[in-house]
Amino acid sequence: AQRVTQPEKLLSVFKGAPVELKCNYSYSGSPELFWYVQYSRQRLQLLLRHISRESIKGFTADLNKGETSFHLKKPFAQEEDSAMYYCALNTGTASKLTFGTGTRLQVTL
Amino acid sequence: DGGITQSPKYLFRKEGQNVTLSCEQNLNHDAMYWYRQDPGQGLRLIYYSQIVNDFQKGDIAEGYSVSREKKESFPLTVTSAQKNPTAFYLCAIGQENTGELFFGEGSRLTVL
Numbered sequence: 001a002q003r004v005t006q007p008e009k010l011l012s013v014f015k016g017a018p019v020e021l022k023c024n025y026s027y028s029g030s031p032e033l034f035w036y037v038q039y040s041r042q043r044l045q046l047l048l049r050h051i052s053r054e055s056i057k058g059f060t061a062d063l064n065k066g067e068t069s070f071h072l073k074k075p076f077a078q079e080e081d082s083a084m085y086y087c088a089l090n091t092g093t094a095s096k097l098t099f100g101t102g103t104r105l106q107v108t109l
Numbered sequence: 110d111g112g113i114t115q116s117p118k119y120l121f122r123k124e125g126q127n128v129t130l131s132c133e134q135n136l137n138h139d140a141m142y143w144y145r146q147d148p149g150q151g152l153r154l155i156y157y158s159q160i161v162n163d164f165q166k167g168d169i170a171e172g173y174s175v176s177r178e179k180k181e182s183f184p185l186t187v188t189s190a191q192k193n194p195t196a197f198y199l200c201a202i203g204q205e206n207t208g209e210l211f212f213g214e215g216s217r218l219t220v221l
Contacts, residue, residue, distance in 0.1 A: 086151060094157065095140055095209070099153075
């Protein structure tokens, strides 16, 4: 069965420091991976998806099939990055996503 | 920002009562989903529907029921059989073939 693991419940960094939110997955087929973000008092929303290979708000994520990882990175954290981040795996055509347990990123001055 | 609307935002119910959460969308998407969000557990799929008059169980369907009589609507009923119903419930619609979900604002259910 598919599984998504986010080992950190809370990640606290200083403003300007690099950020890496970890995500590992378990799936025997070809995965589609996503990062979703939930800012305070806002809806959960898509941040980025691996097939787009894009950078959104300075964040990037590379799919590493050998390590079964999809870590989210940003070189310099900003206060507005503080939010809850979820890694998600799509294993079928129904957009039936399996989510990790989430990591709360806290950026402090 | 419209598109997908959940109601009510907050709901209290007594043990043994059924309660129905509403989810309505005007974006003409076929796929709709219900997730449950609990602290430390992330989001877990309850039910999903890819087309009108059809729906499938997710990972934690026990104690819940749904219907999909119209494309725009996918209500979730939390029945008295659900052992731990206090949670935050999220409805989502699916962007076809992209894996992208658009979420509602959520409904917080508290059982007293």
